[in-house]
Structure formats: C-alpha cells, structure tokens
Amino acid sequence: MAFTTDFLALFRSIVREREETRRMTATEALRRQLEGSPREFVFGGGRSRASRSLESFFQSTIENWRADGLIEAADFSRNDERDIGVLRLHLGREVTLEHTITSAELTMGGTEAVRSWLRAVGTDIVRVRTRHGLPERNPRRRVVDMGANLDRTVNPPLIFDEATQVQIRQMYGHLTLRPGGINWVADEAVRADLERERREADEKAEQLFIRSAGEEAFRHLEAGKPLAVRGSAGGKYHLHKRSTFCVTRLHDGAQMCAVVPGVPLYDHLLGIKLVIETDEPRFIETANVSGGGLMPGGVAWVPSGVGMMGEMTTRHSVDFASQYANEMRQALDASARDSMLYGHGMVLITSTGARAVNPADNIFSSSGR
Amino acid sequence: MKITIRKMDKTGDTAVAFDLEKPEDLTAARAEFDALMKRNATVVAFPKAGAQGETVKRFEDLQEENVVVPAIVGG
Numbered sequence: 001m002a003f004t005t006d007f008l009a010l011f012r013s014i015v016r017e018r019e020e021t022r023r024m025t026a027t028e029a030l031r032r033q034l035e036g037s038p039r040e041f042v043f044g045g046g047r048s049r050a051s052r053s054l055e056s057f058f059q060s061t062i063e064n065w066r067a068d069g070l071i072e073a074a075d076f077s078r079n080d081e082r083d084i085g086v087l088r089l090h091l092g093r094e095v096t097l098e099h100t101i102t103s104a105e106l107t108m109g110g111t112e113a114v115r116s117w118l119r120a121v122g123t124d125i126v127r128v129r130t131r132h133g134l135p136e137r138n139p140r141r142r143v144v145d146m147g148a149n150l151d152r153t154v155n156p157p158l159i160f161d162e163a164t165q166v167q168i169r170q171m172y173g174h175l176t177l178r179p180g181g182i183n184w185v186a187d188e189a190v191r192a193d194l195e196r197e198r199r200e201a202d203e204k205a206e207q208l209f210i211r212s213a214g215e216e217a218f219r220h221l222e223a224g225k226p227l228a229v230r231g232s233a234g235g236k237y238h239l240h241k242r243s244t245f246c247v248t249r250l251h252d253g254a255q256m257c258a259v260v261p262g263v264p265l266y267d268h269l270l271g272i273k274l275v276i277e278t279d280e281p282r283f284i285e286t287a288n289v290s291g292g293g294l295m296p297g298g299v300a301w302v303p304s305g306v307g308m309m310g311e312m313t314t315r316h317s318v319d320f321a322s323q324y325a326n327e328m329r330q331a332l333d334a335s336a337r338d339s340m341l342y343g344h345g346m347v348l349i350t351s352t353g354a355r356a357v358n359p360a361d362n363i364f365s366s367s368g369r
Numbered sequence: 370m371k372i373t374i375r376k377m378d379k380t381g382d383t384a385v386a387f388d389l390e391k392p393e394d395l396t397a398a399r400a401e402f403d404a405l406m407k408r409n410a411t412v413v414a415f416p417k418a419g420a421q422g423e424t425v426k427r428f429e430d431l432q433e434e435n436v437v438v439p440a441i442v443g444g
Binding site for chain 1: 375377379380411415423424434443
C-alpha cells in the first residue's frame with residue numbers, strides 16, 4: 001500500500017491557519033455549545049492522546065479496507081488551491097475513487113468529522129466496487145462474516161420453523177453466497193413442502209403486487225430497473241427489487257431501509273410502495289438511512305461530518321437539521337457566509353440562510369475561494 | 370357494499386370478504402379493522418382493483434378492495 005503523506009502533520013497545518021480566523025472562533029464556540037460538553041480541540045494540539053488516536057484510526061481504517069480486499073492502495077495529499085485534503089483510493093482493475101475533506105470540516109468537526117468522513121468513504125467504496133463488478137469483499141472473509149452472522153441468528157442452528165425461515169430469507173436471501181454447514185431443514189420431504197409453500201406465497205405476493213401496482217410496475221422491477229414512487233408529501237423515490245435498502249431517495253441519493261416483516265419479497269415491495277405513496281411521514285420516521293445528504297424540501301441535512309452525531313435515523317435528522325441550521329445562522333456573522341459544513345452531503349451557510357449544495361459541484365469557486 | 374380485506378402475511382396474503390349489508394359481517398369487519406389499527410398496520414383502500422389507493426384511518430372509508438400492510442420496521 002502506498003501511503004505517501006503524513007496525515008496528521010498535514011491537517012495540523014491546515015487547522016493552525018484556520019484557528020486564526022474569526023470563523024474558527026465562532027464555529028468552535030458553536031460546536032461546544034451544541035455538544036454541551038466542551039472538550040479540547042484535537043487537531044491543533046498535536047501532543048494530545050486524541051491526535052495520536054486519530055492518526056491511528058485513520059491508518060487502521062485504511063489498513064482494514066486493504067485487508068478486506070476493498071482497496072489495493074491509498075494515498076493522501078493536500079490541495080492548497082482548493083484548501084482540501086484529497087484521499088485517492090485504488091480499488092483494482094484501474095478503478096480509482098477520490099474523496100476530499102475540507103479544512104472547514106476539520107476545524108469544526110475534529111476527530112468525529114474524520115470518523116464520519118471515513119464511514120462515508122467506506123460506504124462509497126462498496127458502492128463503486130459493485131458498480132464496476134469488483135467483488136464486494138475478500139471472499140474468504142465474507143464467508144467468515146456470514147457464518148458469524150448466522151451463528152448469532154440461530155443458536156443452536158437446528159431445524160428452522162417456517163417463520164424463522166422467512167425471516168432468514170429476508171435477511172440473507174439477496175446474497176448469492178449460501179452459508180455452509182447449516183441444516184435448513186433436516187427432512188427432504190419437509191424441505192420440498194416448504195419450498196412449494198414458499199413458491200406459492202411468492203406467486204401470491206406477485207399477483208397482489210400486479211393487482212395493486214399494475215403489471216407494468218411488476219415487469220419494471222423484474223427487469224432489474226428501479227420503480228419511480230412519489231411520496232404522499234411530495235418526495236421522490238426509487239424502489240428496487242431487494243429486501244434491504246430497497247428505496248433510494250432521489251433528492252440526495254440516500255439509501256433507505258424499512259421492511260414489512262414476515263412476508264414474501266413482492267409483498268414487502270408493495271407494502272413499502274403503498275406506505276410511501278399514502279403515508280410518507282411514517283416511512284421517513286421508520287426507515288434507516290445510509291448515505292445521502294439533503295432532506296426533501298431542502299432542509300439542511302445533519303452535518304455528521306461536523307461531529308455532532310454518528311449513525312442517525314431520519315427522524316433524528318429532521319429535528320436536528322432544523323435546529324442546527326437555525327443555530328448556525330444565529331452564530332455565524334456575515335463574514336462567515338462562505339462557511340461550509342459537510343455531512344454526507346453539503347450545506348452552504350450564507351448570511352441569509354443555509355443552502356443545499358451538490359457535493360459534486362465546485363462550491364469553492366462559487367464561494368470565492 | 371361488499372368489501373375485501375387482503376392482509377399481507379407469510380402465505381402472500383389472506384383475503385377476507387365482508388358484506389356490510391349483513392349486521393354480523395359489519396360487526397366482524399369493524400372488529401377486524403379496529404384490531405389492525407391497534408397493530409399500527411397501514412390499510413390502503415382501492416375503489417377497484419388497479420386504481421390508485423388511499424390510506425384509510427376510519428372504518429367508513431374502506432373501499433371494495435383493501436390491502437393491509439403490517440406495521441413496517443426499520444431495516
């Protein structure tokens with residue numbers, strides 16, 4: 001692995017510059033206020049245990065990705081012109097991935113910003129690998145993980161009752177790798193009966209889906225294409241034919257996961273579709289979210305990169321984003337109009353309010369940097 | 370009016386038909402609906418098969434075809 005730059009020294013230098021600005025003072029004060037318990041800022045210190053911990057965390061994360069077979073090499077560099085750090089990852093077969101972290105994120109978020117950023121990068125690595133047909137994980141490691149998961153699911157792993165089988169199919173059915181050494185059903189005759197019942201249930205669910213959503217929608221999903229779904233509150237989504245994270249929120253690309261428990265796949269898909277179409281707030285309250293950046297309606301996303309929260313549900317996001325955006329507006333003066341916060345997406349704070357920014361846009365030129 | 374309530378379950382769905390003109394069916398249908406509401410199920414009513422559905426919060430709003438989605442959970 002090529003790891004070419006002293007990560008910590010790089011960010012120390014960035015942060016020292018930032019600490020001298022008024023914006024730094026304002027945002028750091030705000031961060032402490034919002035967190036409720038003031039703590040030492042880690043990047044500026046250098047000597048602190050937290051700094052060493054950060055360096056170790058960064059390097060161990062990279063090393064874990066490499067050991068998992070997710071990346072082949074990584075290098076980190078600073079782009080002075082854009083005032084960002086750039087992490088370049090080589091995933092294999094000439095597929096590379098580049099992620100950046102800004103000085104504003106670092107000055108405001110400290111270690112939590114880096115942790116959150118690396119989590120987002122980790123998610124993106126898997127996504128890009130899948131898109132390019134690269135294996136998701138080191139196969140040997142995946143088998144071990146699968147075994148561990150199943151051991152936790154059934155202990156002891158004997159004969160599963162029907163409900164458990166349905167549950168396990170929902171949890172693991174989308175994986176192509178079949179766990180070994182598990183007696184799904186001891187008796188062949190029982191197995192055949194259950195398989196027949198499963199097929200009948202699947203067919204019945206498909207019929208209900210067609211009856212309620214139409215044959216075109218069914219064919220669409222069967223062809224592996226995402227089905228457009230309009231929420232009752234106006235949100236736009238894509239529904240995918242899979243049991244987990246079957247919904248993509250188009251506004252920000254977030255993957256959302258809610259399930260209808262104990263039903264065949266097409267019942268699950270129809271159920272999620274109907275709930276979105278008729279009771280979108282319930283879906284948003286319930287679903288877990290991975291990735292994404294902006295809430296429907298343009299509400300600022302919780303900037304997890306700022307270090308306030310780690311894994312969040314959407315319910316947290318809505319409340320916290322509103323609170324955060326308001327407090328930011330109050331705390332930052334006009335000189336801070338270019339301040340940026342970074343979560344899984346970006347929010348540009350201006351003197352008049354917060355504005356959503358597509359992470360792919362060149363926000364540096366638009367903010368005069 | 371005759372209504373059908375299709376409850377999603379592990380077999381795909383289980384359909385129960387009620388003739389609301391009959392007092393015993395009306396009572397049974399109302400009890401069924403109340404039980405579903407208590408379990409936080411989502412009931413979506415379709416004026417007819419294939420039509421746009423609407424979520425139902427009151428028994429009186431049930432339509433000819435009604436699909437019951439068990440309470441969803443975060444995945």
